Amino acid sequence: MATIKSTNLPRAVTRRATAALFSELQDLKRIAPASIRYSLADDLFVKAWQAILNGAKWDAVADSITCQALLYVLFPGVDQSFFAAAGLHPSEVAKVCDQAFERTVEGRVTAATAVRLRSALAGVIEELSGIAIAEPIETTLPGCLERLREQPRAGATHPEHPRLVLLPAESHADHCLMTAVYAALSAEEYGASVGEAFVCGLAHHLHNAFLPDCGWAGELALEPYLAQVIGNCRTTALSEFTPHLRQRLSDVLLHHETIATPVGLAISSGDVLDRVLDVKWRVQAAAVTDVKVLGDLDLVHPGPLKDFQTALLNETELWITR
Numbered sequence: 001m002a003t004i005k006s007t008n009l010p011r012a013v014t015r016r017a018t019a020a021l022f023s024e025l026q027d028l029k030r031i032a033p034a035s036i037r038y039s040l041a042d043d044l045f046v047k048a049w050q051a052i053l054n055g056a057k058w059d060a061v062a063d064s065i066t067c068q069a070l071l072y073v074l075f076p077g078v079d080q081s082f083f084a085a086a087g088l089h090p091s092e093v094a095k096v097c098d099q100a101f102e103r104t105v106e107g108r109v110t111a112a113t114a115v116r117l118r119s120a121l122a123g124v125i126e127e128l129s130g131i132a133i134a135e136p137i138e139t140t141l142p143g144c145l146e147r148l149r150e151q152p153r154a155g156a157t158h159p160e161h162p163r164l165v166l167l168p169a170e171s172h173a174d175h176c177l178m179t180a181v182y183a184a185l186s187a188e189e190y191g192a193s194v195g196e197a198f199v200c201g202l203a204h205h206l207h208n209a210f211l212p213d214c215g216w217a218g219e220l221a222l223e224p225y226l227a228q229v230i231g232n233c234r235t236t237a238l239s240e241f242t243p244h245l246r247q248r249l250s251d252v253l254l255h256h257e258t259i260a261t262p263v264g265l266a267i268s269s270g271d272v273l274d275r276v277l278d279v280k281w282r283v284q285a286a287a288v289t290d291v292k293v294l295g296d297l298d299l300v301h302p303g304p305l306k307d308f309q310t311a312l313l314n315e316t317e318l319w320i321t322r
Contacts (some may be wrong), residue, residue: 014110014189021108022182022273024073026281029174033077038073038171042149045177048202051140051246057295058195062184063120067101067197069181071124080128090129093125112188142240144209148172151208155274156279157215166282171207172213175274179204182270190269192262196252200267203249204256207233294319 028040036043038239044065051061075097083093101121105114152169180201187197210233219226234253238246255263293299300309300319313319 009147017108018185019273019277021105021185023176023277023280024068024104025181026274026277027076028069028072029170029178030168030281031072031076036077037151039174040069040077041174041177042171044069044181045145045149045173045202046163047175048180048198049141049145052199052202053139053141058199059193060120060195062180062194062198063117064124065177066181066184067121067124067305069177070104071097071100073104078128080130083128084130088130089128090126094125097121097128109185110188113185116188116194142237143235144206144240147209148176148205151212154213154218157217158218158292159217163215163217166279172208172277173276173288176202176205178274179267179270182273183266186269187262187266190262190265192266196255196263197232197266199249200252200255200263201270202272203253204267206249206253207231209233209237252274290319313322 014167028044030039032039047068048061048065051064052058055110088096092192098121101118105117128220142228149171153172154163155166155169156164180198183192183197183201184194186192186196190197206229211229214222238249241249252263255261256267258264259268300306300313310319310321314321
């Protein structure tokens with residue numbers, strides 16, 4: 001069993017705070033600004049794989065994509081075209097992004113992780129501000145990755161109960177991207193390679209490009225052939241990559257479904273947290289009330305229009321302030 005490294009904060013505090021950050025990142029599965037086809041998580045999934053297919057170093061891909069995901073918590077889909085239209089000077093872009101980053105991660109990741117990501121954030125900010133012009137990447141994704149973007153997750157299944165279909169269904173691209181980001185944010189705690197943990201997260205459902213997700217109940221029904229089916233489907237997917245990358249992916253996927261290695265611990269952590277937080281997101285969305293939105297979240301928020309708008313809502317009795 002790999003030894004879990006201690007963090008700079010008491011574990012209970014660190015884990016709770018980090019879980020709260022991960023919960024906010026769940027929104028990336030559901031937000032799709034203009035020009036985004038499915039979701040921000042799906043778009044980052046594509047960008048991550050394009051960089052990997054172009055030979056980028058895995059650690060650099062992990063940190064860059066994770067920084068973008070963290071910026072999306074407050075600025076969903078923010079890109080260079082936005083800052084160009086906004087007319088902000090590069091120094092102002094840097095200030096805004098630095099503030100958003102600090103507000104998002106402060107007290108929620110280990111000190112070492114924060115330092116590492118701040119270094120990567122500088123490159124992301126340079127691209128957003130137009131200082132650094134990123135070379136366009138037009139890599140066509142292998143068919144197996146496109147299939148993961150289309151392939152829905154199973155929902156909740158149990159061999160003794162009917163399937164519970166969760167709508168809108170998340171895709172395997174959504175799940176794999178979030179698992180990868182969570183694994184990258186947790187990697188140092190487990191002593192894992194950030195790049196390997198991230199890529200293992202991206203690739204851990206390659207077999208589902210060909211095996212529609214049947215969930216736990218369906219997997220039990222596939223016995224005693226389950227391991228053979230998953231292995232053959234994964235091999236088929238891996239055959240669509242170059243020999244060199246195919247071997248690297250095969251090697252890193254050996255860490256999946258094991259907690260005997262640091263990478264295995266990081267990917268297992270990211271996987272289970274994403275599955276549980278996805279359900280919690282749905283429960284919270286289904287249970288939302290006007291008290292929460294109008295009261296706690298100040299839908300009519302402070303500003304020059306608040307008094308007028310509040311008075312109108314009181315008069316119409318749509319919302320009575322106390």
